[in-house]
Amino acid sequence: MAFDYELNFETTDFRRNPELYRVGRGEQGVLLVEPYKGEILPHWRFKTPAIAKESSEAIYAMFLDYKKDGDFVGMDMARKFIQMGYTRARRYANYKGGRKYKDRENGERNARQIDQEKAESARIFKEKWDVIRADEEYLALKKAHQKKYG
Numbered sequence: 517m518a519f520d521y522e523l524n525f526e527t528t529d530f531r532r533n534p535e536l537y538r539v540g541r542g543e544q545g546v547l548l549v550e551p552y553k554g555e556i557l558p559h560w561r562f563k564t565p566a567i568a569k570e571s572s573e574a575i576y577a578m579f580l581d582y583k584k585d586g587d588f589v590g591m592d593m594a595r596k597f598i599q600m601g602y603t604r605a606r607r608y609a610n611y612k613g614g615r616k617y618k619d620r621e622n623g624e625r626n627a628r629q630i631d632q633e634k635a636e637s638a639r640i641f642k643e644k645w646d647v648i649r650a651d652e653e654y655l656a657l658k659k660a661h662q663k664k665y666g
Contacts, residue, residue, distance in 0.1 A: 519544040530589050535665050537589045539658060543600045552593035560597050562605040568637035572601060572644045579648060588657040595648045601641035609634035 519540030525548040530537050537549065547553055559574040561567045575597050582590030608614040609631045618624045648654060 521545075525550065531587070534587075534589045534661070537592075537661070538666060539592055539662060543596045543603070546593065546596040546600055549589070549593055552590055555590075556594060556597045560601060562601050562608075562634070562637040562641065564633060565636040565640060568601065568605060568640040572598060572641050575601070576644045576647070579654075583651075583653060586657075588654075588661050591648075591654055591657065592661075595645070595654070598641055598645045598648060602638050602645050605634050605638035605641060609638055 519538045520536075523536060528536060529551060530549050531551055538545075547557070556575055556578060559571055559578070561571045575594050579591055579594035579598070582588075582594060604614070607616065610616075610628050611626050612629050612631070615626055618626050
């Protein structure tokens with residue numbers, strides 16, 4: 517089942533109501549699902565490799581805490597923030613200021629300029645993302661959640 521953007525995200529507590537959570541694709545809902553957004557977002561940074569390392573380790577530690585608690589929604593939200601660390605750092609590595617397009621109306625792309633510092637930040641997040649994607653307990657909980665709730 518697709519991510520449900522029709523839910524009232526301002527009042528829904530997904531820790532108390534995990535049955536309402538849908539995994540969706542990629543990073544869908546990463547900035548909507550509470551209380552996880554409020555718990556994880558303050559740790560999410562990628563400006564430099566040192567900051568990305570600290571951030572990815574903090575978020576991965578949260579993933580492990582959610583795992584210890586059997587909280588699949590928390591685990592998946594931590595995965596989404598780790599994934600978003602990779603994708604955003606990669607975009608900033610490829611395009612100065614993180615902007616792909618000069619003018620969205622005509623689709624004109626900015627020239628690619630590789631920023632090695634942001635590329636390293638992306639690599640750091642990618643390592644953690646790969647670990648999460650290979651975590652057998654996470655994968656089993658994901659499959660069970662999707663089977664039960666969609």
